[in-house]
Amino acid sequence: MSSGTNGTALVAGAGVGGLATAIGLRRAGWTVRLLERRTAPEHYGTAFAIHPTAQAALDRLGLGDALRARAVPYRHARIRRPDGRVLAALPLERVERKAGRPELLISRPHLLDALLAELDRLGGADVAYGRPLTDPSTDPRAAAANLVVGADGINSTVRTAHFGSRSGVRAIGTVAWIGIADFETGVYGETWGDGRFFGMTPVEPGRTNWYAAVPEATTAGEVRAAFAGWHDPVPRVLAETDPASWIRYEMRHLHPALPAFTAGGRIALVGDAAHAMTPNLGQGACTALLDAEALTRAVAARGGPAGLPAALRAYDAERRRSAQRVALASRTLHRFVTGRRPALRDALAGLLPG
Numbered sequence: 483m484s485s486g487t488n489g490t491a492l493v494a495g496a497g498v499g500g501l502a503t504a505i506g507l508r509r510a511g512w513t514v515r516l517l518e519r520r521t522a523p524e525h526y527g528t529a530f531a532i533h534p535t536a537q538a539a540l541d542r543l544g545l546g547d548a549l550r551a552r553a554v555p556y557r558h559a560r561i562r563r564p565d566g567r568v569l570a571a572l573p574l575e576r577v578e579r580k581a582g583r584p585e586l587l588i589s590r591p592h593l594l595d596a597l598l599a600e601l602d603r604l605g606g607a608d609v610a611y612g613r614p615l616t617d618p619s620t621d622p623r624a625a626a627a628n629l630v631v632g633a634d635g636i637n638s639t640v641r642t643a644h645f646g647s648r649s650g651v652r653a654i655g656t657v658a659w660i661g662i663a664d665f666e667t668g669v670y671g672e673t674w675g676d677g678r679f680f681g682m683t684p685v686e687p688g689r690t691n692w693y694a695a696v697p698e699a700t701t702a703g704e705v706r707a708a709f710a711g712w713h714d715p716v717p718r719v720l721a722e723t724d725p726a727s728w729i730r731y732e733m734r735h736l737h738p739a740l741p742a743f744t745a746g747g748r749i750a751l752v753g754d755a756a757h758a759m760t761p762n763l764g765q766g767a768c769t770a771l772l773d774a775e776a777l778t779r780a781v782a783a784r785g786g787p788a789g790l791p792a793a794l795r796a797y798d799a800e801r802r803r804s805a806q807r808v809a810l811a812s813r814t815l816h817r818f819v820t821g822r823r824p825a826l827r828d829a830l831a832g833l834l835p836g
């Protein structure tokens with residue numbers, strides 16, 4: 483890490499995007515103040531898929547070993563019909579051949595702990611819990627900082643204050659349920675039914691990460707009923723996990739896409755604040771990590787505050803279209819999977835290369 487202070491940054495939000503941004507800025511010698519609305523570090527959530535490109539970003543942030551110590555590879559995943567017939571393979575082995583490393587799965591709390599530990603190891607960041615940034619345009623801490631980063635998630639106050647209200651949060655009418663089963667199913671991938679789907683991935687030895695989407699279900703009993711009769715182990719996973727531990731997740735995204743991820747030469751958005759997307763591609767954490775790494779690399783390359791306008795232009799050019807393409811692809815996949823013509827969908831899925 484460089485010594486000395488190159489500039490001062492205020493980061494709103496201590497999720498994946500905000501913590502990774504704080505780490506990158508500390509490594510570049512910036513003084514960082516991180517404000518988090520929650521009163522304590524969050525240990526809620528199930529699992530994150532980490533694509534090889536996001537693994538490379540974590541390597542550049544000095545977190546690759548911490549990731550690999552807790553993550554498990556994701557392989558041999560299939561797309562199935564509710565009767566268990568395999569329609570296609572998820573292209574994980576193809577991704578692994580191309581990237582030279584597998585897609586990884588890590589528990590969300592483990593990744594957040596690793597980011598917090600690295601920030602602590604670097605020192606010099608002031609992390610304040612229970613301190614939301616409520617009005618970024620008048621807050622004196624924001625006014626005093628050279629750089630303000632909105633990593634404050636889908637309902638970002640930084641976005642509302644500095645990027646207007648044209649782009650807003652849109653519900654897409656699907657509720658997802660996510661959870662962890664305390665056994666390994668050994669059956670991974672997604673099962674697509676009529677307007678609903680169920681997915682399972684590894685997450686750590688002895689446990690399975692699962693997610694389900696059912697448009698009409700509002701209770702655990704209705705979710706279980708919606709998947710009764712599906713192939714093993716789908717009903718078993720739902721029967722043997724405690725609904726009190728399930729997380730109900732209303733699928734939402736940011737629409738329309740923002741025309742810029744930066745404003746005024748000193749404000750930047752990362753992660754869900756910039757491009758919240760549906761979870762279908764499992765790219766929410768990956769894109770937040772890629773944003774944080776790209777932003778802080780651009781800032782580091784240009785030294786102190788005088789270089790910020792150029793750094794933010796470089797960040798926007800590197801990340802905006804790319805992240806928005808992923809968000810659009812995720813939304814399109816959601817429509818495809820839950821569409822009204824499952825027979826056509828299944829026939830098309832069968833054409834996917836493995």
Ligand SMILES: Cc1cc2nc3c(=O)[nH]c(=O)nc-3n(C[C@H](O)[C@H](O)[C@H](O)COP(=O)(O)OP(=O)(O)OC[C@H]3O[C@@H](n4cnc5c(N)ncnc54)[C@H](O)[C@@H]3O)c2cc1C
Nearest residue numbers: 495497498499518519527528614615634635753754766767
């Ligand atoms: C509690 C929680 C659990 C999740 N669980 C999963 C999961 O199991 N699987 C999955 O794939 N995705 C999950 N997600 C979504 C996933 O974490 C994000 O899509 C992705 O990682 C992008 O991260 P982010 O840092 O941009 O946003 P987030 O992870 O949403 O982080 C934003 C942070 O900003 C804080 N914040 C909000 N407003 C303010 C404010 N005004 N001032 C200061 N701080 C503020 C929030 O409390 C939060 O900690 C979860 C998100 C949350 C918040």
